Amino acid sequence: MTCYLPDCWEEVASRAKTASRVIIFLDYDGTLSPVASTPELALLPPKIGEVLRKLALRNNFEVGIISGRSLAEIKALIGLEGLAYAGNHGLEIECRKEGFVHPTATKAASLLKELYSQLVERLAGINGIILENKQFSLSVHYRLVAKSEVKKVKALFREVVEASKKQGKVRVTEGKKVIEVRPPVDWDKGKAIEWLLSHYRAENSLVIFAGDDVTDEDGFKFVNQINGISIRVGEASALTCADYYVHFPEELCLWLEKLVEPGSAP
């Protein structure tokens, strides 16, 4: 059962208090920034940025952002030094000046570019469609597309991508009103967290991960395995692996702030 975080707060707070180090990983869209109608509108609320800065400044805390956006984009959106950043669901990572790009992602980049231009061409007539080329993955956002057109979008998408998918050259995943094409690699947010932890030499740390979408479930699973704390942003759901939930990004940040400032009242 997923527990509403404020109702189980004592348990979480006491674990954070007794841990020698706390490592917090956070998704961006829908977790720190409310889901917006277009990706450009999903800016980081200043109050949440302030909480992230406070957390990262604490000696025994580390903060990492793990997003489906590109590494360059997520770094620019957060704009804080001293954090780890993982883009493209962890296929590209930057932590303490060290970088990582998954080799399969590098190899897939030219095919992804080709699929992107084909999709731009095929989906050109669809009102409200937004395509993103993130170098190591690509996204088709249909949040603003008329309901009656969504079927057509999915059919055109399949026409372009299906052959490469069948040949095992790419993977297709779905999120909230978005379809993504990714390199054919067994790599996800959970693996990215594992990579980052080995970099932090994080034995005996308490690891927290918060996310809101299907692709975050891999992160929840991994964090649960290492006895960490998994938090889903959104309504309570029987389908999630997360141990806790909050309703909104602002609520998540108020509680995270309490980890460094126990007196602050949400």
Ligand SMILES: [Mg+2]
């Ligand atoms: Mg998200």
